[in-house]
Amino acid sequence: MVRMPDGALELVIEGRLASVTLTPVWRDVFDALARAPVPRVVVQAGKLTHCDGAGIYFFMELRRRQQAQGRAVDIRDFPPDFQHLLDLAEQVDSERSAEAPSSSGFLEETGCAAVRTVEDVWTQIAFVGELVVALVQAVRHPRHTRWRDAWLIVEKAGVNALPIVVMIGGLMGLILAFQSAIPLRRFGADIFVANLVSLSLLRELGPLMTAIILAGRSGAAFAAEIGTMKVDEELNALTTMGLDPVRFLVVTRVMAAILVMPLLTLFADLFGLIGAAIVTCSLGYPLITFKNQVLASVHAGDLLSGLLKSMVFGLLIGSVGCLRGLQTRSGASAVGDAATRAVVSGIILIVIADGLFAVMFYFIRL
Amino acid sequence: MDTDVIIRVEHMTAAYEDVVLLDDISFEVQRGEIFVILGGSGCGKSTLMKHMIGLYQPAAGSVWIHGRDITTAEGSERQKILSGLGVMYQGGALFGSFTLLENVRLPLEEFTELPRDALDGIAAMKLKLVGLGAALHQVPAEISGGMQKRAAIARAMALDPPVLFLDEPSAGLDPITSAELDRLILRLARYLGITFVIVSHELSSIDAIADRVIMLDPRVKGIVATGKPAALRASSENPWVRQFFNRQPPPDVV
Numbered sequence: 001m002v003r004m005p006d007g008a009l010e011l012v013i014e015g016r017l018a019s020v021t022l023t024p025v026w027r028d029v030f031d032a033l034a035r036a037p038v039p040r041v042v043v044q045a046g047k048l049t050h051c052d053g054a055g056i057y058f059f060m061e062l063r064r065r066q067q068a069q070g071r072a073v074d075i076r077d078f079p080p081d082f083q084h085l086l087d088l089a090e091q092v093d094s095e096r097s098a099e100a101p102s103s104s105g106f107l108e109e110t111g112c113a114a115v116r117t118v119e120d121v122w123t124q125i126a127f128v129g130e131l132v133v134a135l136v137q138a139v140r141h142p143r144h145t146r147w148r149d150a151w152l153i154v155e156k157a158g159v160n161a162l163p164i165v166v167m168i169g170g171l172m173g174l175i176l177a178f179q180s181a182i183p184l185r186r187f188g189a190d191i192f193v194a195n196l197v198s199l200s201l202l203r204e205l206g207p208l209m210t211a212i213i214l215a216g217r218s219g220a221a222f223a224a225e226i227g228t229m230k231v232d233e234e235l236n237a238l239t240t241m242g243l244d245p246v247r248f249l250v251v252t253r254v255m256a257a258i259l260v261m262p263l264l265t266l267f268a269d270l271f272g273l274i275g276a277a278i279v280t281c282s283l284g285y286p287l288i289t290f291k292n293q294v295l296a297s298v299h300a301g302d303l304l305s306g307l308l309k310s311m312v313f314g315l316l317i318g319s320v321g322c323l324r325g326l327q328t329r330s331g332a333s334a335v336g337d338a339a340t341r342a343v344v345s346g347i348i349l350i351v352i353a354d355g356l357f358a359v360m361f362y363f364i365r366l
Numbered sequence: 367m368d369t370d371v372i373i374r375v376e377h378m379t380a381a382y383e384d385v386v387l388l389d390d391i392s393f394e395v396q397r398g399e400i401f402v403i404l405g406g407s408g409c410g411k412s413t414l415m416k417h418m419i420g421l422y423q424p425a426a427g428s429v430w431i432h433g434r435d436i437t438t439a440e441g442s443e444r445q446k447i448l449s450g451l452g453v454m455y456q457g458g459a460l461f462g463s464f465t466l467l468e469n470v471r472l473p474l475e476e477f478t479e480l481p482r483d484a485l486d487g488i489a490a491m492k493l494k495l496v497g498l499g500a501a502l503h504q505v506p507a508e509i510s511g512g513m514q515k516r517a518a519i520a521r522a523m524a525l526d527p528p529v530l531f532l533d534e535p536s537a538g539l540d541p542i543t544s545a546e547l548d549r550l551i552l553r554l555a556r557y558l559g560i561t562f563v564i565v566s567h568e569l570s571s572i573d574a575i576a577d578r579v580i581m582l583d584p585r586v587k588g589i590v591a592t593g594k595p596a597a598l599r600a601s602s603e604n605p606w607v608r609q610f611f612n613r614q615p616p617p618d619v620v
C-alpha cells in the first residue's frame with residue numbers, strides 16, 4: 001500500500017486495522033521510512049472500516065516518529081469514530097509514564113548477593129533463638145499450644161511418610177549389604193556384612209536418609225503452606241488478631257518434626273536391618289547368626305546417638321522450612337521459591353549438623 | 367438466524383455438583399450493547415459469566431457465541447471462539463510474576479507478530495487508558511487492589527476483542543476513577559462496536575452505561591427482570607427489584 005509520487009509518501013489504508021492484521025502494515029511502513037526518510041507522509045484513511053487500539057497506536061507512533069525528525073504526517077478522511085479514540089489515546093499518552101527500571105552491574109550484584117547471604121545466616125540464627133523461646137513457652141504453658149494442629153501435622157509428616165521411609169530404608173540395607181558382601185567374601189569375612197550394615201545404618205544412614213526424605217516432603221510442604229498463607233495475607237490477619245504466627249504455625253510444625261523424626265528413623269533402621277538380613281540369609285547364613293552378629297557389634301549408644309541426631313535434624317528441617325515460608329515474598333512463583341529454598345537449606349543444615357555430631361561423638365567417645 | 371445476536375444462552379442450568387444455582391435460563395446479548403448482569407452477592411453472577419465463556423460446562427442447555435455452541439466446541443474451533451473474547455475475572459487474575467506491562471503484552475505477543483517496540487507501545491497505551499501509566503513496571507503485588515482491577519481490565523482489552531466480559535470492574539474504585547472507566551467503556555462500545563457483558567453492583571454506573579440489564583434472584587434460581595435500568599426502577603412489578611434499584615432494605619419485621 002505504499003506509493004510515492006513527489007517527495008511525499010502516500011499510504012492508502014483500507015479495511016480492518018486490528019492487532020492481528022497490523023503486522024505487515026507496521027513492517028512495510030516503518031521499514032520504508034527507515035530506509036528512505038520522507039518529509040511528509042500522507043495517509044488516505046477514508047476506507048478504514050475498523051481500527052482497534054493497536055491500529056490507533058500505529059497512527060500515534062507514525063506521527064511521533066515523523067515529528068521527532070521534524071517531519072509531517074497528514075491523515076486524511078480519518079473516520080470520526082476512530083479520530084475520537086486517537087484523541088483519547090494521545091491525551092492519555094501525554095501523561096507521565098514510568099521509566100523501565102535499570103538493571104545493576106555485575107559488581108553490584110555480587111556485593112548485594114554477599115550481603116544477602118550474611119544477612120540470611122543472621123536471620124536463621126535469630127529465628128532459631130526466637131523459636132527456642134517459643135518452644136520453651138509451649139512446653140511450660142501446654143494449654144496455649146495447638147496440639148490438635150500439631151497432631152494433624154504429625155500424621156501428615158509422619159504416618160504418611162512411613163511407606164517411603166520403609167521402602168528407602170529396606171532397599172538401602174539390601175543394597176549396602178549386597179555391595180559390601182562381594183569384596184568381604186574374598187577375605188572369607190562376609191558375615192561381617194552384619195556389623196558393617198548395622199553400625200552404619202544406626203549411626204549414620206538411617207537418620208541421614210530419613211532427614212533428607214523429611215526435608216523433601218515436609219520441609220517443602222511447611223514452606224509452601226506458610227508461604228501461601230503469607231501471599232494471601234493470612235499471616236497479616238493472624239498478626240492483627242494479636243496471634244503470633246510463630247506460636248500459631250511454626251511451633252506446631254517444628255514440634256511435629258522433632259517428634260516424627262526419631263520414629264521414622266527407627267523404622268528406617270529396622271527395615272534396613274531386614275534388608276541386610278535377607279542378603280545374609282541368601283549368602284547361606286542362618287538368621288540367628290545374623291542376629292547375634294548384629295547384637296555383638298552395636299550398642300544401645302549407637303542407636304540412641306542416631307535417634308538424638310534425628311531429633312536435631314527434625315528441629316532444623318522444621319524451623320528452616322517455616323522460616324522460608326515466613327520469608328516468602330509476594331506472587332505465585334514466590335511460593336515455589338520458598339519451597340525450593342526450604343529443601344536446599346534443610347539439606348545443607350542437615351549435612352553441617354551431621355559433621356558437627358561426628359566430631360562431637362568422637363571426642364566424647366560415644 | 368438473527369446476526370445481531372452475539373451471545374445466546376438457551377435453557378441453561380448452572381450447578382455446582384448437586385446444588386443448582388440457575389435453573390433453565392435463557393437470554394440474548396445483542397451486538398454492540400452494554401449488557402449488565404445484576405443480582406445480590408452470591409447469587410451466581412460470576413458463575414453465569416464463567417458458563418458464558420465456556421469455562422464451566424452447563425448441567426443442561428447451551429451457550430451460543432457468534433452462532434457456535436461453545437458447550438460442544440472442541441480444539442481449534444473452541445480456541446477460535448475464545449480468542450474473540452476478553453475476560454476480566456472478579457479477582458483480577460493477573461500473573462503475579464510479570465509486571466503490568468508484561469501482563470498486558472502477553473496476549474499481544476502470543477497472537478500477533480508485531481515487533482517488540484510496537485508490543486510495548488500498545489501495551490503501555492492500554493495501561494495509560496486505565497490510568498496506570500505510572501505503574502507500568504510494577505508487579506501486581508506492589509500495587510493497590512483498585513489498580514490491579516484496572517490492570518486486569520487493560521489486559522482483557524489487550525487485543526480489542528469484539529466481546530468483553532468484565533466481572534465487577536468498578537468494585538473497589540473511587541467514584542472518579544469509576545466514572546472514567548465508565549466513559550472508557552462507553553467510548554469503546556460506541557466507536558469500536560465492542561459488546562460488553564458486565565457484572566456490576568454500582569447502581570450509578572449501571573444507570574450511566576447499561577443498555578440492558580438482567581437481574582438474577584436466587585429464590586427463583588433465574589432471571590426476575592430484564593430491561594432498561596430506568597424502566598425497572600420505575601415500574602417493575604417485582605418489589606424486590608424495585609428495592610434493589612432504590613437501595614431500600616427489606617421491610618423491618620418488628
Ligand SMILES: Nc1ncnc2c1ncn2[C@@H]1O[C@H](COP(=O)(O)OP(=O)(O)OP(=O)(O)O)[C@@H](O)[C@H]1O
Pocket residue numbers: 382387405406407408409410411412413414456
Ligand atoms: N467452585 C465452587 N464450588 C461450589 N460452589 C461454588 C463455587 N463457586 C461458587 N460457588 C457458590 O455459588 C454461589 C454463587 O457464586 P458466584 O461466585 O457466582 O456469586 P456472585 O453472584 O458472583 O457473587 P458476588 O457478587 O459476591 O461476586 C455461591 O453461593 C457460592 O457459594
Ligand SMILES: [Mg+2]
Pocket residue numbers: 411412413456533
Ligand atoms: Mg462474583
